[in-house]
Amino acid sequence: MEPAPREVLLFTLEGQRYGLPDEDVRELVRAARLTALPRAPSIVEGLLNLRGELLPVLDVRRRFRHPHRPLSPMDHFIVASAGARQVVLRVDRAEGLRVLAPGEWDATPRELPGVGFVAGAAKLPDGLVLVHDLRSFLSEAESLELDAALASPPETP
Template identity: 40%
Template sequence: MRERENYVVFLLDEKRYALYLTAVERVVHAVYVTPLAKAPDCVLGIVSLQGLVVPVFNMRRRFRVPEREIGVADQIIFARTERRVVALWVDTVTGVIECDARDLTHSGNILPNLDYVRGVIQLDDGLVLVHDLNAFLSLDEEQSLDGALEASHPL
């Protein structure tokens, strides 16, 4: 019996990226993001998700996609890493795909040290880069974000 995986696919310009569906909590339309002083460059700011303060990441900066003005049609993916809930600002979510687990070519088999990418799925109409949320931030960025979040709501 083949193992199947589900992925949430999103776009940055015309490039397709994906997250494991099990990591995704919800997708919402663009909302106001409160700036967060002293946060890593890839952090746009923070939003509240049912009372939880969540950092919002600029996926364009992280994946080195050219910046563009943020639009009201953009979407935010709320997902869970091993350490925290995060919000990922993307152009649009196109849907969920299901693939055989063997259809994922792991990044180490393509090039070593492909930051933030777990692997690639080859579909009939092109490639989808599967994002590794747990490798998203370096240790320095994690510490910087933790400090910025603590400073934003001191006890």
């Protein structure tokens, strides 16, 4: 039996398209200045103060092996759930939501060796899009290191 249709948020990074399940996406916001978070794992670019809520911004470029690029006002932030944790992904552009018909969804890629953080693939007319699972995006060690960094008092100069 084929899975029910699902909706995914498509986004681009370095000209490549990726996706996130819509149930993990909370909102899209414009790029804003980040605050450094000392002792955070290297996957964390910094903190975003979003209406009083401090959220870690994850460096998806690093995770997907793209070259580092400074923050640009043209970047988009995707506020999403990584399990119980709220996180922000900095991407080049959020393209929008796409409803996937059952025939466009393939869960097989998550079972392939070397394909981490993947929930499945969207088989679209213009190409394959890997849909990422943020629950596995941070390793257990990175998650613990981030918890410790968030709990640490700010460093004084």
